[in-house]
Each structure stands twice: as structure tokens, then as C-alpha cells.
Amino acid sequence: MATVTLEKLVKRYGNLEVVHGIDLAIRDREFIALVGPSGCGKSTTLRMIAGLEDVSAGTIRIGGDIVNDLPPRSRNISMVFQSYALYPHMTVAENMGFSLKIAKRPADEIERRVAEAAAILHLEPLLHRRPSQLSGGQRQRVAMGRAIVRHPEVFLFDEPLSNLDAKLRGEMRTEIKKLHAKVQSTVVYVTHDQVEAMTLADRIVIMRDGHIEQVGTPDEVFSRPATRFVASFIGSPPMNLVDGVIDAGFVVFANGDRLPVPEAFRGSVTAGEKVVFGLRPDDLYPTGHGLHSGEATAVHETALRVAITEPLGNETLVFLEFAGREWVSRMLNPRPLVIGEPVRASFDLARAHLFSAETGRAIQRKGV
Amino acid sequence: MRKLRVSAPVLLLMPAILVIAAVVVVPLILSFYSSFTSFRLTKPETLFVFIGLRNYVTVLSDPVFWTAFGRTVLLLTIALNVEMLLGLGLAMMVDRATRGQRMLRTMMMFPMMFSPILVGFQFKFLFNDNVGLVNNALQSLGLTDQAIPWLIEGDLAFFAILVAEVWSSTSVFAILILAGLLAMPREPIEAARVDGCTPWQTFRYVTWPFVMPFAYIAMTIRSLDVARAYDIVKIMTDGGPARRTELIWTLVGRIAYSDARMGLANAMAYFSILLSILFTVYFYRKLAAARTQIAAEW
Numbered sequence: 277m278a279t280v281t282l283e284k285l286v287k288r289y290g291n292l293e294v295v296h297g298i299d300l301a302i303r304d305r306e307f308i309a310l311v312g313p314s315g316c317g318k319s320t321t322l323r324m325i326a327g328l329e330d331v332s333a334g335t336i337r338i339g340g341d342i343v344n345d346l347p348p349r350s351r352n353i354s355m356v357f358q359s360y361a362l363y364p365h366m367t368v369a370e371n372m373g374f375s376l377k378i379a380k381r382p383a384d385e386i387e388r389r390v391a392e393a394a395a396i397l398h399l400e401p402l403l404h405r406r407p408s409q410l411s412g413g414q415r416q417r418v419a420m421g422r423a424i425v426r427h428p429e430v431f432l433f434d435e436p437l438s439n440l441d442a443k444l445r446g447e448m449r450t451e452i453k454k455l456h457a458k459v460q461s462t463v464v465y466v467t468h469d470q471v472e473a474m475t476l477a478d479r480i481v482i483m484r485d486g487h488i489e490q491v492g493t494p495d496e497v498f499s500r501p502a503t504r505f506v507a508s509f510i511g512s513p514p515m516n517l518v519d520g521v522i523d524a525g526f527v528v529f530a531n532g533d534r535l536p537v538p539e540a541f542r543g544s545v546t547a548g549e550k551v552v553f554g555l556r557p558d559d560l561y562p563t564g565h566g567l568h569s570g571e572a573t574a575v576h577e578t579a580l581r582v583a584i585t586e587p588l589g590n591e592t593l594v595f596l597e598f599a600g601r602e603w604v605s606r607m608l609n610p611r612p613l614v615i616g617e618p619v620r621a622s623f624d625l626a627r628a629h630l631f632s633a634e635t636g637r638a639i640q641r642k643g644v
Numbered sequence: 645m646r647k648l649r650v651s652a653p654v655l656l657l658m659p660a661i662l663v664i665a666a667v668v669v670v671p672l673i674l675s676f677y678s679s680f681t682s683f684r685l686t687k688p689e690t691l692f693v694f695i696g697l698r699n700y701v702t703v704l705s706d707p708v709f710w711t712a713f714g715r716t717v718l719l720l721t722i723a724l725n726v727e728m729l730l731g732l733g734l735a736m737m738v739d740r741a742t743r744g745q746r747m748l749r750t751m752m753m754f755p756m757m758f759s760p761i762l763v764g765f766q767f768k769f770l771f772n773d774n775v776g777l778v779n780n781a782l783q784s785l786g787l788t789d790q791a792i793p794w795l796i797e798g799d800l801a802f803f804a805i806l807v808a809e810v811w812s813s814t815s816v817f818a819i820l821i822l823a824g825l826l827a828m829p830r831e832p833i834e835a836a837r838v839d840g841c842t843p844w845q846t847f848r849y850v851t852w853p854f855v856m857p858f859a860y861i862a863m864t865i866r867s868l869d870v871a872r873a874y875d876i877v878k879i880m881t882d883g884g885p886a887r888r889t890e891l892i893w894t895l896v897g898r899i900a901y902s903d904a905r906m907g908l909a910n911a912m913a914y915f916s917i918l919l920s921i922l923f924t925v926y927f928y929r930k931l932a933a934a935r936t937q938i939a940a941e942w
Contacts, residue, residue: 326834326838327837327838347837348837348838349837349840349841349842354838355834355838357831359829359831361829361831361834361835362832363835363836363850363853364854365853374836375839375840378840378845378849379840422835426839426840
């Protein structure tokens with residue numbers, strides 16, 4: 277059993293509070309990703325769980341026991357660092373077996389467990405090399421090997437893939453996913469890369485400025501973002517978010533352009549209320565070129581002009597002029613478009629989002 | 645007719661070559677040559693009395709020389725070890741300092757800013773049996789009611805010299821080791837803590853291997869320094885009492901200038917340089933090994 281529970285967790289450096297009393301319950305064997313922009317407190321939170329930073333207030337429990345004042349070595353955790361943090365003077369095998377040596381395990385057991393971990397991570401041919409003789413990807417695998425030989429209850433990953441190039445990052449992402457399936461430990465994974473979070477995690481914790489904005493499965497945070505920040509942070513290209521005012525069943529934008537208030541929000545908004553209208557690029561498309569065009573639900577069509585296009589081969593990102601700014605739309609099965617060309621654009625209002633301009637929180641939908 | 649033509653680079657380097665020849669090469673050859681003569685400063689003509697290896701035989705069969713040689717090695721061994729331990733401790737404390745680290749680093753270097761002669765005078769005063777601060781303090785604290793003859797009794801005098809030497813040069817170790825600590829990445833230390841290390845184990849298995857090359861550099865520098873120790877001893881005890889603190893170079897100086905037996909002194913000096921060369925080679929080997937070990941990029 278290795279649940280990790282954070283209760284009213286606070287971190288202060290002098291007078292500067294960087295984590296403002298967060299609560300989070302991580303289940304046994306769950307893969308949790310902490311994401312957010314740099315400086316949001318995600319790494320600090322992870323380091324507090326690891327015991328590398330003192331807790332200013334609140335409690336951390338691992339497997340039910342309060343670990344606030346335990347040193348890292350007594351928490352039964354292991355951690356993978358962004359910079360790998362291998363011991364430069366030890367071979368790969370020594371690096372991986374170091375924690376067991378410190379724990380005074382017998383030599384044959386160390387050898388066996390290192391060999392097991394090496395087999396999982398395909399490190400056998402490298403066991404007698406030193407870290408300086410390895411590539412970045414190999415070093416990262418050694419760092420993970422060092423973490424798994426201990427059979428910890430909780431794995432902590434601190435941006436483990438940030439120092440790798442894009443191709444290797446993709447490969448290692450898959451490796452981490454396989455690794456989790458094999459070792460079945462609780463994982464807390466910090467990243468600023470939403471793709472890593474979406475692909476790896478069972479649940480994602482989105483943090484900003486030392487607060488948790490939303491906790492949810494990848495699907496939940498993508499399709500039901502709880503705040504305007506989450507909406508803008510998750511998804512690529514990001515959601516179109518435009519300020520407007522409710523007026524007689526319409527969202528009216530600054531330049532007078534308007535869209536009908538989506539069905540699901542009628543009754544939840546009042547005239548004169550300031551809102552932020554959000555629509556993902558997938559849900560705004562040149563008519564006939566959309567993801568959901570076959571099952572049109574509440575499509576609002578209007579004529580717009582193409583500002584610029586970014587062809588990606590299988591699809592084209594089309595920037596359309598509307599409400600005094602450019603809206604990103606995704607065009608599937610693209611055909612060539614010219615800048616300035618008028619197109620019919622479909623707004624899939626059933627998938628639109630409304631946030632309160634004041635609080636930034638999502639406005640309740642009917643029947644949810 | 646062919647004129648001797650000197651190429652431009654040689655011509656341009658000629659002034660430097662001449663100066664180096666005059667101040668280094670010629671004296672070196674001359675002193676080496678004189679170590680095979682019975683040269684006495686008072687009898688210049690003896691410079692041309694070639695006596696083969698007799699000076700070397702005299703030196704190597706002289707118990708006084710071997711005592712001084714042994715004492716130098718002893719001083720070197722103790723001083724280097726003590727300085728390294730103290731330097732390491734100092735460096736680790738300064739490394740921990742969260743504020744005023746820059747000032748502490750500067751303060752740490754103060755002893756190096758004084759001339760060894762002045763350090764010698766200072767410690768001669770501190771350890772003076774009548775008016776010295778050390779005896780004064782010991783007596784005021786009631787630890788003793790006697791005037792301890794620090795610079796007069798042989799072992800105590802050796803101790804006093806050791807203290808002066810350590811005081812003036814611990815900062816060499818402290819500064820180099822601190823440089824190592826500051827250059828060290830933090831993550832391996834944190835990884836060690838997560839891996840289950842106690843603070844002592846973290847130091848033993850992670851910090852120390854990283855800092856070791858820096859300690860070896862300091863060792864090399866200081867072994868050369870101590871092996872040629874002269875000034876502090878000259879001032880504090882002048883090798884006395886009754887040669888109880890005689891080191892190689894105070895002995896060489898005495899034979900060369902007081903006894904005026906320059907030929908013999910040179911033989912002694914050339915033999916002693918071997919000691920320094922051996923230490924240097926040893927520490928360089930260690931340094932090279934330690935560097936490969938941590939895969940240093942410098």
C-alpha cells in the first residue's frame with residue numbers, strides 16, 4: 277500500500293510562499309502527473325514528498341504514515357532527476373546497486389537485483405561503463421534503473437525527459453509507460469510538457485502559482501477544463517479563448533461580433549455577465565473539413581476570412597479572423613487556401629466552453 | 645662568402661634566452677658542478693678542486709643530514725594531513741554559509757597574505773616562554789603555573805613550528821577544496837540522500853570522491869612548499885635548540901653560509917630536490933587517477 281496524501285501542504289522560503297496549502301490524494305499504484313508552467317510549485321511539491329525540502333505547514337503521508345520529519349532515506353521512495361544525477365565515479369552497475377550497498381544487502385542479492393533492473397531497461401551491455409561514457413538517453417535509463425532496484429513504494433520523477441532531444445523523449449516516454457506497467461508502483465511525475473502528462477498519467481494535477489487548478493483524468497482535463505488556465509494550458513494548439521458579454525442569448529465580443537450562447541449554458545448565464553468563450557481548434561473548422569462534421573450537433577456557421585495557414589500535411593491549421601482577433605481552427609483533409617480567402621466556418625457550439633471572466637472558473641453546464 | 649644568418653624567431657627570442665641563461669641555466673650548471681668540488685666560499689680557488697662524488701658520500705653518510713631529512717618528511721606528513729583535515733572542515737563550513745560567503749572566503753585567505761618571515765616572528769612571540777600569549781593564556785586559565793619552554797624544548801619547538809606552518813597554509817587546502825565543493829553539482833548529493841545515505845555516507849561516497857582531485861592539487865603545491873620550508877623555522881628556532889628542529893634547508897643554509905662549504909651544501913640540496921620531485925610525481929599520479937575517476941572536464 278503506497279498512497280500519498282498531501283494535506284494543506286505549504287512551502288515558504290522566508291516570507292515568500294510558493295505552495296499555498298494544496299490537498300491531493302494519490303491512490304496506490306496510480307500514475308500522477310504534476311504539470312504547470314515553470315515556477316508553479318510542482319517541483320517544490322515533489323521535493324517535499326521526497327524529503328529534500330522541508331515542509332512549512334501541512335502534512336505529507338506515504339502509505340498512511342506522516343513523513344514530514346523523516347529524512348528521504350526513511351520514506352521508501354526513489355527519485356529520478358532531470359539532470360540524471362548519476363555518481364560520476366561509479367560504473368553503471370555500481371550506480372544502480374549503490375542504494376542496496378548502503379542498505380548493507382548481501383553482494384549476491386545486489387548483483388541479482390541490478391541484473392533484473394538492467395534487463396528491464398536493456399542496460400546489460402553498459403553495466404561496466406562510467407556515466408561519462410554514456411549518451412543522454414542511456415544515462416536517463418541508468419537513473420531509472422537506480423530507482424527501480426530499490427523496489428520503492430513511490431517513484432518520483434522530476435522532469436526526467438527535459439534534457440533529451442525530441443525523438444529520444446518520445447521513446448523514453450514509451451519506456452516509462454511500460455516500466456510503470458511492470459513495476460506497479462505509485463508514480464508522481466513532474467513535467468511542464470502536457471503531452472507527457474496526457475500520455476503517461478492516470479490523473480493529471482494542473483498547478484499554477486502554488487495552487488492546484490484541477491485534478492482529473494487526461495480526458496477530464498481536456499474536455500472539461502475547470503478553469504480558463506487549464507483550458508489554455510492543455511491542448512495544442514491551445515483553445516481559443518475570447519472575452520465577451522452575454523446579451524439576449526448571445527455572447528457579444530468587443531467588436532460587436534456575436535455567437536449564440538451554447539444550449540448547455542442557457543440558464544446558467546445572465547444578461548450582462550462577463551464571460552470568456554472557449555473553443556478548441558478541433559471544434560472550429562472550415563465547413564466540411566472538421567473532426568465531427570459527420571455528426572453535426574449544434575453547429576453555427578458563418579463566413580470568415582483566412583488570415584494565415586500552417587499546413588502540416590495531414591491537416592492544416594487555419595487562422596480565421598473573427599471577433600477582432602485570429603482564431604485557430606483545424607482543417608482535416610486540407611485543400612489549398614489563400615490568405616484573405618473567404619470560407620464558411622463551423623463553430624461546434626455543443627463543444628464550446630464558457631468561463632466566468634471574473635473568477636476564471638468554468639460556468640456550470642445544464643444537467644452536469 | 646656565406647654569412648651566418650640567424651632566423652628571425654631565434655633572433656627575436658634571443659634577449660629572453662640570454663636572460664634565462666644568465667639567471668637560471670648558468671647558476672644551475674655552476675651549482676651542480678660545484679657539488680662535485682670542495683668549493684668553500686672563503687677559498688675561491690677551491691671551486692676548481694674536483695673531488696668527484698665525495699660530497700655526496702659525505703652527505704649520505706651524515707646522521708645529521710638524515711635526521712634533518714627525516715624531520716622534514718615528518719613535518720611534511722603531519723602538516724599536510726592536518727592542513728587537509730582543517731582545510732576540508734573550513735571549506736565545508738564556508739560552503740554551508742548562506743550569507744557572507746564572499747567575505748568568509750576573503751577572510752580565509754588572510755594568513756596567505758602575510759610573509760612567512762612575519763608569521764615566524766608572530767609565532768615566535770606567541771610561543772615565547774616569558775612574554776608569549778600562549779603561556780600567558782594557559783597560566784591565566786589556571787592550566788599551568790609554569791612557563792612552558794615552547795621554543796626551547798625540542799618536541800615542543802617542533803610542535804610550535806607545525807602550528808605556525810598549519811596556520812599560515814591551511815587556507816591553500818580550504819580554498820582549493822571550496823572551489824571543488826562550489827563546482828560540484830547538487831543533484832548527486834540529493835540522489836544519495838534519496839538512495840539512503842546518512843550525511844556521513846553522502847560525504848564519504850559522493851562528495852569526497854568529487855573533491856579529491858582538488859585536495860591532490862593542494863597536496864602537490866603544499867608538499868613542495870613544506871619540503872623547502874626555511875623562513876618560518878629560521879625565524880622561530882633557527883634549527884635549534886641543538887639542531888632539534890633542523891630541517892633540510894636550514895641545514896643547507898647553515899653549511900653553505902655559516903660554514904661556507906658551498907660544494908657540500910649544493911650536494912645536499914641536489915639530493916633533497918629528489919624528495920620534492922618524488923612527492924610531485926606521486927601526487928600528480930593520484931590527481932590524474934582521481935580526475936579520470938570523476939571524469940572531470942578540466
